[in-house]
Amino acid sequence: MSLAGKAAIVTGSGRGLGLAYAQELAKQGAAVVINDVDEQVASEAVDSITAAGGKAVAVVAPVGSTETAKALVAAAVEHFGRLDILVTNAGVLRDKSLLKMTDEDFDLVINVHLRGTFTCVREAYAYFKENGVAGRIITIGSPTGQRGNFGQTNYAAAKAGIVGMVRTWALEMKRAGVTANAVIPVAATAMTKTVPFFQKAVEADERGEAMPEFFRKELGFGTADDVAGLIAYLASDAAANVTGQAIGVGGDRLQLWSHPEAIATEYLDGGWSYEALSERFDDLFGQRLQSVGEEFPQLPAELQPEPAAK
């Protein structure tokens, strides 16, 4: 098994994608620290791994604070004698359009996703450096962080911020042989199950059937297990040279995202005054302005969601 002898932390791993990641890492031989705020799902996650012959312990605590980050690393060291892999997956949503979004909605989402990733990665990296471990940092982004999405100011900020941190960490961690990447998943979980667009895929999954190919291929939408293979791969020795990347996965689809780059460059001696821009901006860049938001293909008629019951 490729991860035999290694130890991992997966935050928010009581259910959904985090649970699938923890189970896959355990299947590949890693001992896993399960973390969640929900004690019951955390303990069920531990049971599911130990019942399958793996090793797991639970730390029930909210990520965000340094205290929780320290407790997670300490649990890995105490129970498994080491730490090799950190997956910062815990997440919440508080979707509202900008004018309806409260300070609390903003702060909560930033605290769990962005601060939770920052504090956990800082603790794990300190351990890796001190112990000479060529560790693996796997963070979780989102299509919303890459492209923006209506009603998700807080979540877009957190997820774009995570990919920004990954680019910086890939530079800072290179000499220590530690990799840092962002996975951009799409899957049927509690977070996405109620989105009407995915209704037919979620219903097929709940009936125990394969999701229609249109969802799995065109939309890259599948089950949580479809995402877990990439997490285990990035955690493995085989991925030692993969760092600073944002990699999308879902259903049958795997994607490598580009990082932002200047796509058009113009020069003007003496610099760009208001007058010069007023005269020339439209000609230079008007046809090259970038699109925002995800563009979804039209759902075929038979895969359209049923109208909601009134």
Ligand SMILES: NC(=O)c1ccc[n+]([C@@H]2O[C@H](COP(=O)([O-])OP(=O)(O)OC[C@H]3O[C@@H](n4cnc5c(N)ncnc54)[C@H](O)[C@@H]3O)[C@@H](O)[C@H]2O)c1
């Ligand atoms: N489902 C998708 O299609 C999708 C797409 C893009 C990104 N993501 C990201 O993947 C991650 C997992 O999403 P999911 O769909 O499995 O969600 P989910 O809601 O099914 O699971 C999230 C888990 O995190 C736990 N959690 C919440 N706040 C926590 C905290 N402060 N500390 C510890 N645990 C906490 C929850 O109790 C829950 O068990 C999130 O970061 C999410 O933003 C999911």
